[in-house]
Amino acid sequence: MIAPLLEARGLCVARGARMVLHDVDLRLMRGEALAVVGPNAGGKSTLVRSLAGLLPAAAGSVYLEGTPLAALGRAVVARAVAVVGSEEPADAAALTVVERVALGRYPHRGALRPFENEDRRAVEAALEATGIADLAHRRIETLSAGERQLAALARGLAQTPQALLLDEPGAHLDVGHQLQLSRILDAVRAAGVGVLMVVHDLQRAAAWADRMLLLDHGRLAAEGTPTAVLGSKECARAFGVAIRGHAAPGLGHSLYSFEEIR
Amino acid sequence: MLLAMLLPLSIVLAVSLGATHLSPLGVMSSLGARLGLPGCVPIAGPGETILYAVRIPRALLAALVGGGLAVVGACLQSVFRNPLADSGLLGVGAGAALGAVIAVRFGLGHLFLALPLAAFAGSMAAVGLVYLLAHARGQPSLHGLLLTGIAVSAFAGAATSVLLVSTEEFRLKVVLFWLAGGLEGRGWDHLRGVFLLIAAGCAGLWLLARTLDVLSLGDDEAGSLGVRVHAARVLVLTLAALVAGAATAVAGAVPFVGLVAPHALRPLVGSVARRLLPSSFAAGAILVVLADLASRTVSARFELPLGSVTALVGAPYFLLALRRSGDGG
Numbered sequence: 001m002i003a004p005l006l007e008a009r010g011l012c013v014a015r016g017a018r019m020v021l022h023d024v025d026l027r028l029m030r031g032e033a034l035a036v037v038g039p040n041a042g043g044k045s046t047l048v049r050s051l052a053g054l055l056p057a058a059a060g061s062v063y064l065e066g067t068p069l070a071a072l073g074r075a076v077v078a079r080a081v082a083v084v085g086s087e088e089p090a091d092a093a094a095l096t097v098v099e100r101v102a103l104g105r106y107p108h109r110g111a112l113r114p115f116e117n118e119d120r121r122a123v124e125a126a127l128e129a130t131g132i133a134d135l136a137h138r139r140i141e142t143l144s145a146g147e148r149q150l151a152a153l154a155r156g157l158a159q160t161p162q163a164l165l166l167d168e169p170g171a172h173l174d175v176g177h178q179l180q181l182s183r184i185l186d187a188v189r190a191a192g193v194g195v196l197m198v199v200h201d202l203q204r205a206a207a208w209a210d211r212m213l214l215l216d217h218g219r220l221a222a223e224g225t226p227t228a229v230l231g232s233k234e235c236a237r238a239f240g241v242a243i244r245g246h247a248a249p250g251l252g253h254s255l256y257s258f259e260e261i262r
Numbered sequence: 263m264l265l266a267m268l269l270p271l272s273i274v275l276a277v278s279l280g281a282t283h284l285s286p287l288g289v290m291s292s293l294g295a296r297l298g299l300p301g302c303v304p305i306a307g308p309g310e311t312i313l314y315a316v317r318i319p320r321a322l323l324a325a326l327v328g329g330g331l332a333v334v335g336a337c338l339q340s341v342f343r344n345p346l347a348d349s350g351l352l353g354v355g356a357g358a359a360l361g362a363v364i365a366v367r368f369g370l371g372h373l374f375l376a377l378p379l380a381a382f383a384g385s386m387a388a389v390g391l392v393y394l395l396a397h398a399r400g401q402p403s404l405h406g407l408l409l410t411g412i413a414v415s416a417f418a419g420a421a422t423s424v425l426l427v428s429t430e431e432f433r434l435k436v437v438l439f440w441l442a443g444g445l446e447g448r449g450w451d452h453l454r455g456v457f458l459l460i461a462a463g464c465a466g467l468w469l470l471a472r473t474l475d476v477l478s479l480g481d482d483e484a485g486s487l488g489v490r491v492h493a494a495r496v497l498v499l500t501l502a503a504l505v506a507g508a509a510t511a512v513a514g515a516v517p518f519v520g521l522v523a524p525h526a527l528r529p530l531v532g533s534v535a536r537r538l539l540p541s542s543f544a545a546g547a548i549l550v551v552l553a554d555l556a557s558r559t560v561s562a563r564f565e566l567p568l569g570s571v572t573a574l575v576g577a578p579y580f581l582l583a584l585r586r587s588g589d590g591g
Contacts, residue, residue, distance in 0.1 A: 106487040111470060
């Protein structure tokens with residue numbers, strides 16, 4: 001059996017005195033599209049940060065290809081796992097797009113190694129893949145929210161990771177950019193990269209994901225295909241809404257409608 | 263590049279002008295003679311002594327202080343992700359002032375190098391206190407560090423005031439002049455005393471340039487790029503405190519250099535630290551060399567405090583820049 005690319009076993013994470021994740025088991029395989037959904041404050045962002053080794057586990061462990069993250073160096077993890085967050089509109093660092101994307105090579109270069117051909121190729125490929133090569137020399141702060149998000153994604157791709165973790169990257173994106181994002185991620189997955197994405201929009205999550213996890217109050221409440229998870233009573237309970245799937249022939253996934261439970 | 267050429271020019275200008283005017287060409291010729299270049303001759307009369315004993319060490323010290331403060335400003339702006347960050351945030355200035363006032367209060371002010379040494383000890387004590395207090399409950403947030411710095415600075419400022427009013431008048435002048443910033447009477451000994459700290463500190467910060475860029479992206483992103491955020495930040499802050507502490511120890515408070523120099527350069531050279539830090543050093547050096555020149559040549563009767571000159575130039579520049587960028591409301 002192939003070892004999962006990234007795996008959490010019995011993962012518990014505390015923020016201060018409060019336990020935010022309880023006993024979470026999760027597997028991300030190569031080339032997989034895994035969506036993490038759940039109500040606000042369900043622990044989704046904490047999960048992403050823990051999977052990248054940014055937060056220590058109170059119990060349980062995260063494994064990268066079978067090795068616990070704690071046994072690997074920071075740089076080793078950063079070369080294999082890239083995290084792209086939701087871009088804040090204001091950013092004090094007045095870098096240009098290409099400068100920002102080039103920082104994605106930091107795990108490979110460290111503080112001192114010069115910029116080599118391999119780095120240049122990775123940066124160019126990332127700009128190309130995200131379609132922002134023509135913005136390369138613009139300063140980040142002059143970009144639109146959508147372009148800024150693509151620049152952040154390009155930074156993650158320049159890391160040439162095996163696992164790409166995205167925390168709600170669609171928050172500032174219009175529908176065109178959201179479709180573009182899905183297309184970019186499809187191409188990334190085709191190259192064998194496992195993609196885990198936190199998504200608020202359940203409809204979009206269903207359209208994109210192979211598999212879905214529902215996090216509620218820091219616990220894994222449901223797991224399976226998007227149809228199975230969205231149709232589960234756990235999902236309805238977590239969001240406090242009734243979820244109905246409507247067959248949409250030719251679309252490849254159902255369309256969903258939501259109603260408040262009174 | 264341009265800045266690298268302007269710096270020697272500004273130093274030659276600064277060592278030429280003063281109560282005794284020396285011709286810039288004469289100065290160059292004298293420097294050439296010292297280097298053994300053919301056809302170069304020393305300056306006749308007392309000019310040669312004034313040049314080497316007084317003006318050159320003072321101008322070099324001004325360059326070192328200005329360059330160091332500008333580099334520290336640029337680094338702290340990256341670490342705190344705030345274009346208004348400056349060495350004052352770490353408690354350097356307030357701690358140095360308190361150290362100097364304590365030395366003067368206890369009658370050590372006239373001892374050679376006592377004031378700079380006490381100021382340096384004060385600034386390091388203040389930075390150490392900021393660090394300890396901020397870490398009392400585990401690793402602090404940037405805001406925690408910043409607010410602790412403000413609190414420690416305010417406390418040191420209050421203690422300075424209390425000591426000042428209880429200090430006899432004839433001692434007060436020494437410390438007041440130092441508080442306002444200035445390089446009067448500074449020479450080779452002072453230069454030797456701080457050269458290594460400032461030069462090595464700036465070189466260390468420059469080697470951390472790429473890490474600084476990553477830190478400027480915020481803790482999460484920096485961590486996900488493999489930086490040990492906390493350790494890297496402590497290293498940068500330590501080097502910054504050493505440089506700023508040394509600069510403040512010899513020159514007193516020289517405000518606005520750390521803000522103005524990087525701010526003016528960002529639109530020209532960009533924000534990547536590898537380029538920004540050396541240019542900031544050159545710009546800060548030029549700024550303080552010229553400000554020191556102005557401080558001693560504006561009036562024939564007295565020297566203006568260096569800190570007032572940099573603030574008189576820096577504050578209006580800063581307001582204008584804010585207005586132009588639309589951040590000033």
